[in-house]
Amino acid sequence: MRELDLLLQKFLASDFDLLSDVELAAVELLLDQPDRDILAWLMASREPPPELDAIVSRIRRSLKE
Numbered sequence: 001m002r003e004l005d006l007l008l009q010k011f012l013a014s015d016f017d018l019l020s021d022v023e024l025a026a027v028e029l030l031l032d033q034p035d036r037d038i039l040a041w042l043m044a045s046r047e048p049p050p051e052l053d054a055i056v057s058r059i060r061r062s063l064k065e
Contacts, residue, residue, distance in 0.1 A: 001036070008038075023055055042059060
């Protein structure tokens, strides 16, 4: 999904080197989810599952900067 690619590309370009090992594992878990779910979580139209809440929140914050 092109929209999702653009959002994640921006986040990874600016924040990837700053991620902890725990956050990197969360990104891997996030990327294993269906694209439509990830996009809904990032756009805040649905809340992510608890195990992805922190990384989704971090990505959302980075997109506002």
